[in-house]
Amino acid sequence: MTIIADREVCIGAGQCALAAPEVFDSADDGLVELVRPHPDDADLPVVREAVALCPARALRLRDGG
């Protein structure tokens, strides 16, 4: 599983960093930073929640590495 984060679309709401702090962070510019672009299966529920919470729809999941 790979997370694709579009920093051009991100508005820095920080919802992902709050929902799954071990996977997402906010960088110094306030936009999304991927701490773990390839999360474990165990992280999937919170990663999916983060994707759904993103108000700018800047996050996508892709199968495989």
Add this chain to the structure above:
Amino acid sequence: MTTSDLGTSPAQPFPVQRCPFDPPAEYAAMRGTAPIVPIRLPAGRTVWAVTRHAEAQRLLTDPRISTDTTREGFPTLTGEDSRERVADTHPGMFIDMDPPEHDVYRRMLISEFSVKRIRAMRPGIEKTAHELIDAMLAGDRPADLVADFGLALPSLVICQLLGVPYEDREVFQSRTRRMVELVDAPEAARAAVMEIHGYLDDLVTRAEAEPGDDLLGRLVRERRATGELRHDELVGMMFLLLVAGHETTANMIPVSVLTLLRHPEQLAALKDDPALWPGAVDELLRYQSVVDWAAFDRMAIADIPVGDRTIRAGDGVFVLGFSANRDERAFPEPDAFDIHRGARNHVAFGYGVHQCLGQNLARAELEIALRALFERIPDLRAAADIADLPFRYGAPIFGLAAFPVTW
């Protein structure tokens, strides 16, 4: 142009008064009928109300839905021409702009309100909250939780962040209240807007000459000096940040105290386990939805099918946040207040590119304010019957005019 579907069914008169702890009874009936239903605004125009959570999120992210108040025919509650209302105040007010224009301004501010930056502000917010509680405890009983704490805390925090002298608070606090309370008196509301605007015009002029170590000073040095921002744009941005930065949280804090006092078993759980506070704050935001539709009035700029109806280009669209946040399709037992719910997908801050820029500051302020208040004053209680409290039903942002409390 196809005739709008708006005329085909009877329209619910709008706005309707909340209960005060629950949405107007009409919302559940409207939500049961369809995801979009016609509502009739006071001046007679019929627009669409969006009643359900999924459609609220979908339409708030749809580029065919505009928030640009300079468009001809943009819906207003009073029927006034929105272009006249915003003629002198539109520059820099990016809440009333569509992408890509909107994004230019928002991107200048994202780092100022990031999760990281707000985390760093927490000790300062805590110190301010405790100082206000110290003053309350040293003062007379009953205290007014609105003036002494709920309004004071976010005002102090936003003043310090932006670089607005707190001793000037009377200028913006009273006029912001007038601005939101006078929804049916557009000329008086506009006068209040222009007074805050005039004050900020002077403040920005002073900062241009001598920028301080604050958000305004940083914008002057990094954006104004480089020619990226004009003076009037900077004034508009400051207006938006100052007004949105205090009035919303100022209403949330007292209403949240009341909700927690009405649910003593959940308040006791929070006192036992402070780790529950972040979840409680999101549940308070969902359950109370103090903004409801007030930041989510829009206009369609192309036809949009929704279920078996179609929003036509030019139709007004009001997203009812309070209805979406009580939608049984998104939240099981939506009318139950439950701090253990763990539902962060409410739309109390909106959704889409306009979702509240200050949402993480608001969350931090609410968590710190409520926790400190109940830790320092464990037997805090209302000093009046709840039925007698002066709820601000007429204001688009729901709150209390005063809230006498004792201990």
